[in-house]
Amino acid sequence: DAKTTQPTSMDCAEGRAANLPCNHSTISGNEYVYWYRQIHSQGPQYIIHGLKNNETNEMASLIITEDRKSSTLILPHATLRDTAVYYCIGNTGNQFYFGTGTSLTVIP
Amino acid sequence: NAGVTQTPKFQVLKTGQSMTLQCAQDMNHNSMYWYRQDPGMGLRLIYYSASEGTTDKGEVPNGYNVSRLNKREFSLRLESAAPSQTSVYFCASRQGATDTQYFGPGTRLTVL
Numbered sequence: 001d002a003k004t005t006q007p008t009s010m011d012c013a014e015g016r017a018a019n020l021p022c023n024h025s026t027i028s029g030n031e032y033v034y035w036y037r038q039i040h041s042q043g044p045q046y047i048i049h050g051l052k053n054n055e056t057n058e059m060a061s062l063i064i065t066e067d068r069k070s071s072t073l074i075l076p077h078a079t080l081r082d083t084a085v086y087y088c089i090g091n092t093g094n095q096f097y098f099g100t101g102t103s104l105t106v107i108p
Numbered sequence: 109n110a111g112v113t114q115t116p117k118f119q120v121l122k123t124g125q126s127m128t129l130q131c132a133q134d135m136n137h138n139s140m141y142w143y144r145q146d147p148g149m150g151l152r153l154i155y156y157s158a159s160e161g162t163t164d165k166g167e168v169p170n171g172y173n174v175s176r177l178n179k180r181e182f183s184l185r186l187e188s189a190a191p192s193q194t195s196v197y198f199c200a201s202r203q204g205a206t207d208t209q210y211f212g213p214g215t216r217l218t219v220l
Contacts, residue, residue: 032206043112043198043211044151087150093205094139094158095166098150 004033004088009103012082018075020102022088025069032091033064035073037084038101044087047073078106110134112212114199120218121189129184129215131199139202140182141166141209142174144195151198157182158205189219 005023012018024033032051036044048055048062050071055062061074075082087101115130133140138159143151143166153166157176171193173185182201186193196216200209 034208041145041196041214041216043200043213044209046208046210049208091206094141094156094164095153096141096151096209098143098152100148100150
């Protein structure tokens with residue numbers, strides 16, 4: 001199982017890049033890494049996922065180390081609306097393991 | 109296209125009462141999931157249904173039962189509610205095992 005470890009909280013200045021790290025040293029070769037965020041107590045919102053290559057979409061970039069033991073989610077230009085709890089999740093088949101996530105606060 | 113919908117949005121129960129939480133998705137997804145989220149915690153998987161006609165236990169199944177009524181609907185039942193089941197319940201769905209999960213807005217349940 002890909003149990004993940006993330007810092008409890010981070011701050012980022014508005015307009016700057018937010019870099020959120022995740023350690024998933026127990027991930028196996030066929031497990032994807034997913035990133036979701038949760039604003040207030042809404043349902044989690046999908047951001048991005050990857051297996052071993054770096055990925056980019058309209059919301060963020062995902063950088064996965066070559067050994068796949070860690071990854072970094074990058075929000076290139078953080079806004080106040082990006083304040084949320086960010087979850088890095090390992091996925092084995094039908095099981096998602098959420099952990100407690102990183103609470104990101106974007107500061108004006 | 110509403111995505112994943114959940115009813116009710118809020119519910120208060122007394123200890124020992126029963127209730128069913130409803131979830132429906134209109135994306136024709138094969139798999140559906142029920143999670144609970146306690147204050148300050150991440151989501152924990154209660155039950156899931158990989159396809160119509162099948163259900164399996166997740167991380168915290170005790171005290172719950174589920175029914176995959178058809179491809180669209182997946183319900184969660186509390187037979188005898190306990191205060192420890194006070195939580196926010198999220199339903200999710202996805203097409204396949206490596207696809208994105210889409211979440212509903214949640215049901216906030218309080219058991220007195």
